[in-house]
Amino acid sequence: MESIIETENLSVSFGGHIAVNGVTVEIVKNQFTSIIGPNGAGKTTFFNLLSGQLSPTEGKVLYKGKDITRKSTIERSRMGIGRSFQITNVFPNITVLENVRLAIQSRENVRFQMFRHFTHYKAFKEEAINILDTVLLKDRMDSLAVNLSHGEKRKLEIAMLLALNTELLLLDEPTAGMSLEEVPAILDVIQNIKEDENRTVVLIEHKMEMVLDLSDEIIVLYNGELLAQGNPQEIMENETVQTAYIGGSQNGEHTSEVGTN
Amino acid sequence: MIKKIQRSTWIYLAVAFLLVLLPFFKDERWFLFLMIQVFTFGIFAMSYDLLLGYTGIISFGHAMFFGIGAYSVGIILDRMEASYTSLLIGILVAALLGGLVSFIAGILTLKLKNHFYAMLTLALASMFLFIAEKWRSVTHGSDGFTFRLPELPGPLEDHRNITIYMFCLVMMVLIFFGLRRLTESPLGKILVAIRENEGRVESLGFRIMPYKVIISVISGVVASFAGVLYAISIRFVGTNVFAIDVTLDALLMTIIGGVGTLVGPIIGAGIIEFAHHYLSSLADVHWIFERWIILFGIVYILAVIFFPAGIVGTIKAKLHKRKHRKIEAKQQNADKMAS
Ligand SMILES: Nc1ncnc2c1ncn2[C@@H]1O[C@H](COP(=O)(O)OP(=O)(O)O)[C@@H](O)[C@H]1O
Ligand SMILES: [Mg+2]
Secondary structure, eight states: OOEEEEEEEEEEEETTEEEEEEEEEEEETTOEEEEEOOTTSSHHHHHHHHHTSSOOSEEEEEETTEEOTTOOHHHHHHHTEEEOOSSOOOOTTSBHHHHHHHHHHHHTTOOSOOSSOGGGOHHHHHHHHHHHHHTTOGGGTTSBGGGSOHHHHHHHHHHHHHHHTOSEEEEESTTTTOOTTTHHHHHHHHHHHHHOTTOEEEEEOSOHHHHHHHOSEEEEEETTEEEEEEOHHHHHHOHHHIIIIIHHHSTTHHHHHHHHO | OHHHHHHHHHHHHHHHHHHHHHHHHOOOHHHHHHHHHHHHHHHHHHHHHIIIIIIOOOOSOTHHHHHHHHHHHHHHHHHSOSSHHHHHHHHHHHHHHHHHHHHHHHHHHTTSOHHHHHHHHHHHHHHHHHHHHHOHHHHOGGGOEEOOOOOOSGGGGGGHHHHHHHHHHHHHHHHHHHHHHHHTSHHHHHHHHHHHOHHHHHHTTOOSHHHHHHHHHHHHHHHHHHHHHHHHHHTEEOGGGGSHHHHHHHHHHHHHHOTTOSHHHHHHHHHHHHHHHHHHGGGGTOGGGGOHHHHHHHHHHHHHHHOTTHHHHHHHHHHHHHHHHHHHHHHHHHHHHHO
16 A cells, blocks of 8 residues: 655654654555544644654655655645644634635645736635635634634634645644534544545544544554554554553543444 | 725725825925825835735834935936936836845845844944945935936926926825735735744745745835935935934834735825924924924824724724624624514
């Protein structure tokens, strides 16, 4: 199976603290991969290394077999790596619609056009509205992003990522802070991306039912290290995972969920 | 959307038309001169707001471009014969130098944190001030110098002030519409995004540097042209065009009028220039009115407290709220009808 992104012995430390420690994983194209692990395990930091927000102190990142360790965020974004942020990272004082429109503008490579009016690109706006509709944010499209609730900001993050239409999508806890009624719609959106043959999703998520339901492959990080990797069944049966992570904190609860699956 | 744009365009054109008529009703020299100042500083403040309001770049030495423009056209008209060719060369040299200096300042510092650009422009402005003072053979030092303008054709020569008024007004209007298109272009939208969140712009796949340099150069060229108009309007150039006050004026005009808009800086220029005029005539009453810089501080503090978004920003917010209320009311009505 063809890998889309892989890491070799990837490490990064902040001062003395090693946040990601010698992680070697391979993420397979068109598979749905989830990353789980307790808070502070290094999941977000791992994403930062994949998308270029951080440079590793050691190790390599390969995208479609090419070494991209030294490539900038911008280059990686243009190569097809898109991500959403756990700590919301939108443009606060412009409208929700404009946030998404900018992502589409980037995807369509309209970079230095300074003589045309932006409304000349009608299709951008229409598409942005459609995307906002799918993430249930259409009725808020004229609000400034700064005025959105936490959950709404997460939706906007997803909308911007969808707008980029990248081959690889890194989703960092997309449903955190959303109300329970909103989660299914977002799940739907993620499910839709999953079904698209040309896209690969990597999801960081705490909701175990969701992870078990969606994933073809699960990566478990613990204290910055790779604890296990395998399909949901394997992960649930893995003893190290049981004791170190799942069993340790929420004994039995999740194993019973696997049983009901 | 399109309709709204057209309506505002009509309003601006109507105001411009009224300004065209104005000198036929009030043609005292001091008044025309004051209005010309409003136009030139309006252009200058717009160029400042491209950096501050649209892109989030702070410049402490914007006066440098104003001065470069004023000296370029002044020196060339002083050295060469007072012809239209010389004037045109002066304008081109001003634009070229303004663009070049802002390009260099831009590539040197815009990669770094914002205050580097602020400090470098401040340093460069002081350097230009120093050169203007010391290179007496060309600049006539701190005395400054007057220069001659080419003769205007026929009857216009008798109405020189009105002609210059019209020229500056037309230039301001053209630059306003040009910059408005720029700020509403796809590139303009990226500038605002950079102001809002640089890191996010990068993760969308845009590089930051080219945009900052482009807007720095455009701003420099426009500011330089404002300096050209200023020099032409008073037919004199002195070292005061490089003074920090010029930069502070632009800052104040932008903040009072409305950061991140283009009408704002023009309105701000109007307010500041007229305030300047009337306050200095109060100097006989109390010395504080002569100390513009003190008043500047006070006005600045008041503006930040009461109009953090500036005049235009405050009005825009009010209109926005009203629009939303209307939409909500409509929806409520629709809901009532439905039930
Ligand atoms: N920029 C940073 N500077 C210093 N420490 C950091 C930074 N980013 C993350 N860390 C630390 O690295 C560890 C992993 O954090 P993170 O990747 O956010 O965990 P997770 O996403 O799994 O909850 C934590 O101990 C966190 O405090
Ligand atoms: Mg995290």
